[in-house]
Amino acid sequence: MTSTDATAPSALDGTELRHALQVAELWLEANREALNAINVYPVPDGDTGTNMLLTLRAANAALPESGAAGAISKALADAALLGARGNSGVILSQMLRGFADGLEGVEALGPAELRTALSTASAVAYGAVPEPVEGTMLTVMREAAAVAADAAAALALDELLAVAVEEAEASVERTPELLPRLQEAGVVDAGGQGVAVVLAGLLYGVRGEALPEPPPAPTGAVDLGGVAHEGHGYCVEYIVQGQGLERAVLATELSEAEGESVLVVGDPSALRVHVHMEDPGVALSRGAAHGGLQSVKVDNMQAQHESWAAGHEDAEDDAAPAPPVGLVAVVQGPGLTAHFRDLGVTRIVSGGATNNPSAGELLEAARRAGRDRVFILPNDSNVLLAAEQAAQQEPDLISVVPARTVAAGLAAALSFVPGESPEALAQALTNAAASARCVEVTRAVRDATADGVSVTAGDAIAILDGRLVARAEDIDAALLAGVSQALESDDMLELATVYLGVDAPARSADRVRELLEDAHEDLEVEVYTGGQPHYPYLVSLE
Amino acid sequence: MSIRIVTDSTCDIPRDLAGEHGITIVPASVFFGDEHLLDGVDIDSDTFFERLARESRLPTTSQPSPGAFRDVYQQLKDEGATEILSLHVSEKLSGTLASARQGAQQVEGVRIEAVDSGMATLALGMGAIAAAQAVEGGASLDEARDRVLEHYSRTHDFILVDTLEYLRRGGRIGRAQELLGGLMRVKPLLSIQNGEIVPVGRVRTKKKAVAEVVRRTAALGSIEQLAVLYSTTPDEAADLASRLGEVAPGAAVMQGQVGPAIGVHVGPGLLAVVAVLSPDASAA
Numbered sequence: 001m002t003s004t005d006a007t008a009p010s011a012l013d014g015t016e017l018r019h020a021l022q023v024a025e026l027w028l029e030a031n032r033e034a035l036n037a038i039n040v041y042p043v044p045d046g047d048t049g050t051n052m053l054l055t056l057r058a059a060n061a062a063l064p065e066s067g068a069a070g071a072i073s074k075a076l077a078d079a080a081l082l083g084a085r086g087n088s089g090v091i092l093s094q095m096l097r098g099f100a101d102g103l104e105g106v107e108a109l110g111p112a113e114l115r116t117a118l119s120t121a122s123a124v125a126y127g128a129v130p131e132p133v134e135g136t137m138l139t140v141m142r143e144a145a146a147v148a149a150d151a152a153a154a155l156a157l158d159e160l161l162a163v164a165v166e167e168a169e170a171s172v173e174r175t176p177e178l179l180p181r182l183q184e185a186g187v188v189d190a191g192g193q194g195v196a197v198v199l200a201g202l203l204y205g206v207r208g209e210a211l212p213e214p215p216p217a218p219t220g221a222v223d224l225g226g227v228a229h230e231g232h233g234y235c236v237e238y239i240v241q242g243q244g245l246e247r248a249v250l251a252t253e254l255s256e257a258e259g260e261s262v263l264v265v266g267d268p269s270a271l272r273v274h275v276h277m278e279d280p281g282v283a284l285s286r287g288a289a290h291g292g293l294q295s296v297k298v299d300n301m302q303a304q305h306e307s308w309a310a311g312h313e314d315a316e317d318d319a320a321p322a323p324p325v326g327l328v329a330v331v332q333g334p335g336l337t338a339h340f341r342d343l344g345v346t347r348i349v350s351g352g353a354t355n356n357p358s359a360g361e362l363l364e365a366a367r368r369a370g371r372d373r374v375f376i377l378p379n380d381s382n383v384l385l386a387a388e389q390a391a392q393q394e395p396d397l398i399s400v401v402p403a404r405t406v407a408a409g410l411a412a413a414l415s416f417v418p419g420e421s422p423e424a425l426a427q428a429l430t431n432a433a434a435s436a437r438c439v440e441v442t443r444a445v446r447d448a449t450a451d452g453v454s455v456t457a458g459d460a461i462a463i464l465d466g467r468l469v470a471r472a473e474d475i476d477a478a479l480l481a482g483v484s485q486a487l488e489s490d491d492m493l494e495l496a497t498v499y500l501g502v503d504a505p506a507r508s509a510d511r512v513r514e515l516l517e518d519a520h521e522d523l524e525v526e527v528y529t530g531g532q533p534h535y536p537y538l539v540s541l542e
Numbered sequence: 543m544s545i546r547i548v549t550d551s552t553c554d555i556p557r558d559l560a561g562e563h564g565i566t567i568v569p570a571s572v573f574f575g576d577e578h579l580l581d582g583v584d585i586d587s588d589t590f591f592e593r594l595a596r597e598s599r600l601p602t603t604s605q606p607s608p609g610a611f612r613d614v615y616q617q618l619k620d621e622g623a624t625e626i627l628s629l630h631v632s633e634k635l636s637g638t639l640a641s642a643r644q645g646a647q648q649v650e651g652v653r654i655e656a657v658d659s660g661m662a663t664l665a666l667g668m669g670a671i672a673a674a675q676a677v678e679g680g681a682s683l684d685e686a687r688d689r690v691l692e693h694y695s696r697t698h699d700f701i702l703v704d705t706l707e708y709l710r711r712g713g714r715i716g717r718a719q720e721l722l723g724g725l726m727r728v729k730p731l732l733s734i735q736n737g738e739i740v741p742v743g744r745v746r747t748k749k750k751a752v753a754e755v756v757r758r759t760a761a762l763g764s765i766e767q768l769a770v771l772y773s774t775t776p777d778e779a780a781d782l783a784s785r786l787g788e789v790a791p792g793a794a795v796m797q798g799q800v801g802p803a804i805g806v807h808v809g810p811g812l813l814a815v816v817a818v819l820s821p822d823a824s825a826a
Contacts, residue, residue, distance in 0.1 A: 415743055417742060492749070495746050497726070
């Protein structure tokens with residue numbers, strides 16, 4: 001990308017900027033799976049590529065056909081604010097906000113304007129993150145902007161952008177030096193890589209070059225939850241258990257049966273399958289021919305889409321008037337949803353680790369949840385920033401409770417007493433969220449080392465408050481190890497509430513209770529059906 | 543001038559302490575089926591909670607009758623009382639005050655001031671003691687009444703029940719209904735505010751609940767007097783009292799057991815804290 005295309009414009013008017021942004025979106029889409037795959041955690045919570053893409057797509061969709069570069073970028077930033085999902089999407093939206101700030105009143109984007117806009121993009125993004133961490137997309141944008149600012153004054157627009165892209169790519173390579181977690185996992189930062197991809201996409205757009213082949217997504221690292229559920233038909237997921245299973249064979253069969261978004265991962269003894277099909281029966285029978293099916297999940301995507309469009313709410317809910325003080329929780333799984341509702345949550349937004357709702361969806365839910373004050377329980381660290389972005393749109397209405405886990409959200413909801421003043425509630429919910437301990441048990445989706453623990457794809461792992469604390473042969477052993485670690489670290493803990501996920505083995509309730517009670521005789525154990533995806537066991541400890 | 547203080551048995555003042563301060567306690571009634579027992583007279587707390595655990599049918603309560611109040615007021619008049627300050631359980635929780643007023647109308651030649659404390663149990667009782675002390679110190683009826691109302695304005699309480707079931711069945715649950723958990727077991731934390739039982743929080747375990755009571759009590763400010771109440775767990779009450787002593791050094795701490803009439807509505811396992819703030823702290 002060092003050659004200058006003779007036809008590259010010296011400055012972009014609004015229409016040309018819009019075109020460049022659309023190319024950037026295409027390039028981001030091409031890189032989506034590669035970005036999703038490089039998660040620092042070997043758990044299915046990485047959808048950086050998906051989140052950044054959906055954010056940029058929502059922003060681009062709002063652009064007028066033409067206008068001044070300043071007006072186009074303002075429309076971009078405004079739409080990105082609400083379309084932002086996931087932490088990476090929120091930070092990207094802040095970069096776009098800064099980009100627009102730098103182009104305010106600008107007719108055409110030339111080299112001088114680009115320097116300014118990249119600098120303000122970096123500054124605004126830093127300002128939006130309470131505790132900026134280096135080795136992330138913030139670093140990549142800052143270093144790219146700094147190099148662009150220092151570059152020779154005579155550079156043409158595309159040359160200057162190429163300098164920024166080159167530095168962004170170099171900066172991405174340096175992210176593991178800044179973030180030990182990345183080094184342990186042997187990857188570069190996915191969000192930082194996403195920034196480089198967006199800048200490179202803009203350059204392709206400015207130069208009018210054809211997009212190259214995207215990098216292949218590493219196999220075995222694909223995160224099923226990161227797949228966008230678009231279109232019609234049925235989304236079918238299941239696990240095939242058997243012997244000598246061949247991943248590629250089943251994937252090919254599903255594709256030949258006109259399955260879309262086909263993903264088959266796993267090992268010869270168990271394959272996890274995700275496919276979109278018009279006839280869900282075909283998807284199931286193809287799998288059943290290879291082995292026994294487990295954890296079968298079939299969703300009608302059209303119905304899903306409609307309920308999504310309706311704000312994920314039952315019609316019944318919409319009829320009820322909003323209370324003065326409301327509570328919004330981001331949660332997945334029918335059992336967990338029922339528990340949150342039972343505790344007084346007025347609006348549920350479906351989502352979680354791998355299905356991050358956008359700031360706009362959270363804003364919409366909050367507006368329906370309460371008249372005077374609404375608290376949002378993000379319940380996942382990847383939803384927190386989008387919730388804060390929603391709150392900035394309605395600062396008098398919305399407060400975000402910093403609940404980074406489902407357990408923290410449950411604890412906060414538990415402390416929600418409708419009659420209390422909003423100020424007292426804010427304090428109580430925040431304190432409660434901070435006091436909760438959460439153990440999540442799942443399977444590693446890739447080989448990695450994180451938090452000093454080495455895991456192999458397929459290992460059962462336990463995560464305590466966001467930190468990988470144990471690996472084990474099976475999920476029961478991981479559960480016990482995770483709970484034991486939590487108890488060692490906090491002697492106030494006396495009650496474990498276990499939520500069984502969709503992937504929990506059948507008839508787990510009694511076994512899990514005995515397992516934990518036998519090991520810890522002073523621990524009270526309650527087991528409920530949570531129905532959450534990805535985590536066979538989710539434990540709230542208090 | 544002779545002023546006497548009257549209250550009802552929901553005040554949970556121990557008999558001997560009431561005697562010391564010359565406070566007359568009018569008993570409510572507790573019924574096990576058709577069996578009628580006078581609260582604290584025919585049945586003490588330990589016997590009551592033993593029977594509560596044993597009997598399948600839940601007991602019920604009834605406020606003292608107007609006649610019971612009339613008889614008490616008449617007797618005090620006969621003993622030489624010229625004025626009576628009659629302090630009672632929150633009007634929103636019981637018809638006791640109305641009974642007292644009706645009883646008062648039937649006694650002539652003595653001024654009877656019946657007052658809604660807006661409180662229950664020792665929160666009511668500690669005010670009655672403060673009123674008695676005011677009278678002992680030479681206060682007039684009006685002064686004693688003003689003093690006790692000011693005392694009640696500084697009184698806060700936290701009530702921790704094992705289950706809301708007793709409050710619900712007794713029809714006293716009020717807004718605490720919002721805390722009734724459906725799916726999960728929860729420990730509700732309640733308070734009496736403006737005469738009503740209101741929810742102030744809920745946690746999952748008793749240990750957490752006690753910690754929350756201590757935290758909230760400490761956050762009230764400078765505390766002059768404290769009382770810790772229990773229904774069936776004196777050891778837990780003693781433990782709570784010592785923890786409160788740490789966060790409110792200098793406050794006098796009373797410990798007491800709720801009587802049968804209150805017991806019907808709270809059940810076993812109750813812990814409650816009454817905190818009376820220092821006058822300067824509550825003014826701030």
